[in-house]
Amino acid sequence: MTIYFYSTREEYGCFSNFSPHGFELDGLYWSTSEHYFQVQKFVGTPHVEQIRLVKTPKDAAKMGRERTRPLRQDWEQVKDDIMRQAVLSKFQTHKDIRDILLSTGNAEIVENSPIDFYWGCGTDGSGKNMLGKILMEVREILHHTYSADVDNRTVK
Numbered sequence: 001m002t003i004y005f006y007s008t009r010e011e012y013g014c015f016s017n018f019s020p021h022g023f024e025l026d027g028l029y030w031s032t033s034e035h036y037f038q039v040q041k042f043v044g045t046p047h048v049e050q051i052r053l054v055k056t057p058k059d060a061a062k063m064g065r066e067r068t069r070p071l072r073q074d075w076e077q078v079k080d081d082i083m084r085q086a087v088l089s090k091f092q093t094h095k096d097i098r099d100i101l102l103s104t105g106n107a108e109i110v111e112n113s114p115i116d117f118y119w120g121c122g123t124d125g126s127g128k129n130m131l132g133k134i135l136m137e138v139r140e141i142l143h144h145t146y147s148a149d150v151d152n153r154t155v156k
């Protein structure tokens with residue numbers, strides 16, 4: 001079985017980094033995992049607070065993608081680990097969505113983005129689906145810690 005997600009308004013929308021599930025990480029509060037991820041592109045600069053405090057994840061993504069700000073040099077090497085940490089913190093913080101993630105069992109999870117061939121599967125399904133892969137890794141980590149929380153809602 002494969003679970004596709006993309007919009008926060010649709011089923012499994014809580015898997016999106018745009019979902020409104022805040023958490024604390026690195027001593028600060030982040031209103032979404034998208035805020036955390038986008039800010040890490042500019043650690044050690046004043047842009048951190050500018051982006052961290054914007055109202056919506058859409059705004060954070062827009063600011064993070066603007067190339068008027070210099071991107072940290074090691075971004076390509078660190079971005080997957082940063083995404084993994086953000087996603088793990090989000091699901092450790094919120095039991096309701098953690099249970100949804102754990103209830104997917106061993107199902108494949110795919111970010112069904114029509115435009116993103118790195119984090120999602122892209123318009124033709126050939127993308128790397130790194131966000132889906134990270135969600136499955138996080139599910140495995142959480143399974144070892146929280147599996148007793150999950151009832152029989154596992155997806156067969």
Ligand SMILES: Nc1nc(O)c(N)c(N[C@@H]2O[C@H](COP(=O)(O)O)[C@@H](O)[C@H]2O)n1
Pocket residue numbers: 017018034037061064065111113115116119120131
């Ligand atoms: N809603 C949405 N719109 C896009 O244009 C996207 N690329 C995505 N994918 C998400 O974008 C985030 C990373 O983007 P960048 O690497 O900074 O371009 C990540 O949260 C993907 O899941 N989503």
